Amino acid sequence: MSLLEVTGLGVRSADGRDLISDLSFTVDAGSRFGLIGESGSGKSLTALAIMGLLPPGMTASGSVALDVPGMGRTEIVGARERLLNRLRGRAASVVFQEPLTALDPLMRIGHQVAEPLRRAQGLRGQALREAVTTALEEVRLAEPDRIARAYPHEISGGQRQRVAIAMALACRPALLIADEPTTALDVTVQAEVLALLDGLVSARSMALLFIGHDLAVVSGITDHVLILKDGTAVESGALLDVVNAPRHPYARELVSSARELDAALNGLDGGGRS
């Protein structure tokens, strides 16, 4: 079976509105899956539902199953907190859009990165410090020792997102969920962080669930995509099929909007591609 199997997932708000209905998709071990939607489409809620992190009052129905080698198959919907805590970080972990809110402003970076390493690998003392340095080096942070001593506000947005990625990867998850990880970043920094994610996911044969609103960004890093609108899947399939021949009217609109902007760049001398 697949690493992640979402079957008939529904999420309902406290006042009884359906925020996600009958959503199904699978992510195989080592594969890359993109979830595309505009604001309010339910894509971030899907990530939270997979992690068992839905806000209080929201209820999930259907099934979200994680099948990690060595950990067995686990149903997330309705699971107890203790079981979920064992899965988080190891079976799956998340990188969120805004690294400033993912990091504790009052804690030095080194301590924050150390926490999952201590918890998952039981490291202490010198070994833990070395593991922190290694984790920061793995996300291509130059001067890992300086970064480890810094507070989140003392480093740049791109560096913060690298730290958040280092923390998400600390427990060697089988599935990395990246929820708009580059939306808050400048375009050159975005390109660097995407390249970093791409390399890390390949090197560790992790599966990637990449959530985004920008078709061009998502298409650069995934090979299968699903388009969400108002909590419902309107189209899914191989990336090139969806981008080149969208069938659903909404998918067509999304692709043609993205193409229109892309075409503006094609109009430049040299086609804007280098």
Add this chain to the structure above:
Amino acid sequence: MSSPIIEAREVGYAYRRAAPVLTDVSIEITQGRGVALVGESGAGKTTLLRLLLGLATPTTGRILFDGDTLALGDRRRMRSFRRDVQTVFQDPYSSLDPRQSVARIVSEPLRSLGLLRDLPRPGRRAAAGERVAAALRAVGLPEDAAGRYPHEFSGGQRQRVAIARAIVSEPRVLLADEPVSALDVSTRVRIVDLLAELRETRGLTVVMVSHDLAVVAALCPQVAVLERGRVVEQGETAAVLGSPRHAYTRRLVRSVPRLPRPPA
């Protein structure tokens, strides 16, 4: 070539007791040749826009409006400047007062700039109503939008309200700070189309701060690339972004995420 409407001449700016955020910046905005200011966070784009908008005075150098140095103290002159140079902000959720009706928001420049003062008092209300209706029509909002409030509109519609407010005084230049970056892609394309249409039909010169090179390419014939407070490259958009000479511009262009090429 016509003389510039607004010009920044060797402009520098430093916030209090801080290193300069702009150094020796010179750009010209001429009728019909919209300029995009591109660059990344901290490059000084928004500061430059604030100077061009007359919201701050440069520490060194000058901002010229129709050939004269812009003096923020000269109220009569500033009024004609404000009438000619209007602005749209990034986030339509924070730029519209939630307690005011759309009619009141859009007509605000008419009141603050005293554009209806020459009319007899009884006629002002009707004239304002007509100007608001025309502005709402121009941005593609329904007539009954005037009586509604910002929260009743989506993000894209709110940005249309903000654009209606900006064009109600019939300005020559629209200075927009990331006008579409808070919007979803399909909405973004529609607002870009709207700005392009206003540019064509009203001869509006659109000056825009943006990090989105596709939007820049679609809207502005000129571009100035800023890096750490300096203009590293400027000129025709097609040339600068199409075959960039400066290393930073090249990196910027290369970083733009692209769709897979469509099949031939």
